[in-house]
Amino acid sequence: xxxxxxxxxxxxxxxxxxxxxxxxxxxxxxxxxxxxxxxxxxxxxxxxxxxxxxxxxxxxxxxxxxxxxxxxxxxxxxxxxxxxxxxxxxxxxxxxxxxxxxxxx
Numbered sequence: 001x002x003x004x005x006x007x008x009x010x011x012x013x014x015x016x017x018x019x020x021x022x023x024x025x026x027x028x029x030x031x032x033x034x035x036x037x038x039x040x041x042x043x044x045x046x047x048x049x050x051x052x053x054x055x056x057x058x059x060x061x062x063x064x065x066x067x068x069x070x071x072x073x074x075x076x077x078x079x080x081x082x083x084x085x086x087x088x089x090x091x092x093x094x095x096x097x098x099x100x101x102x103x104x105x
Contacts, residue, residue, distance in 0.1 A: 001031055017079075019047045020086055024073045044086075056089040 008014075008022050026040045041058060048055035058066045062085055069082025 001029060004029065014047065014051045016053055016086065017083065019044050020083060022047070024070060024082070027070060028074055054090050054094050056086060056093040058089055059092065062089060
């Protein structure tokens with residue numbers, strides 16, 4: 001964990017891909033007996049907010065895509081599946097935020 005945090009904290013201006021990379025590395029370490037995925041996704045949400053990036057969460061309907069993305073990223077270094085899933089989830093979150101926060105009704 002220490003090496004992961006040292007690597008991450010050296011990034012001066014974090015973007016979404018950096019946050020996703022941190023998440024994949026965190027999940028590979030698997031530091032807790034239970035709840036690693038939930039904690040990792042909460043960290044991504046927090047880091048998006050902290051770095052002024054539209055946050056997101058993985059909805060149940062996208063969980064299989066997320067799991068496939070994590071597996072492809074870790075096993076084959078194929079980043080596209082997970083990045084696309086996160087971008088799609090980000091779009092969904094933004095739509096929900098506008099729906100609930102816009103002063104249209």
